[in-house]
Amino acid sequence: MxxxxxxxxxSLALIVISIALNFPFPHQNPLxxxxxxxxxxxxxxxxxxxxxxxxxxxxxxLGMVFLHRSLEHCRxxxxxxxxxxxxxxxxxxxxxxxxx
Numbered sequence: 001m002x003x004x005x006x007x008x009x010x011s012l013a014l015i016v017i018s019i020a021l022n023f024p025f026p027h028q029n030p031l032x033x034x035x036x037x038x039x040x041x042x043x044x045x046x047x048x049x050x051x052x053x054x055x056x057x058x059x060x061x062l063g064m065v066f067l068h069r070s071l072e073h074c075r076x077x078x079x080x081x082x083x084x085x086x087x088x089x090x091x092x093x094x095x096x097x098x099x100x
Contacts, residue, residue, distance in 0.1 A: 007070035014063030019088060021056045040090075 002008050022041050034042030034053070039060065042053045 001072055002070060003072040004070045007066045011063045011066035011070055014059050014066065018056050018060040018063060021052065023092070
């Protein structure tokens, strides 16, 4: 199932880092107001491109590429990951605010 364990570990690390960089705590918009958003990551604001948003998106895409190359049979997991990543931020935030 896993063809290359090093790529798999690297992909998980990059994906977790990209989610952590985009986690909306303590503010709703951690990188400010966004004019353009891709996968809930703000890329461009009224002032121009946001370096942190572009870097986060780059880490996410690189993690997805590594995940795709590391898997042998279950490559549809990569497409499921896009959906999970898009929903994870909202779910974690609502779970945090429901508890506190």
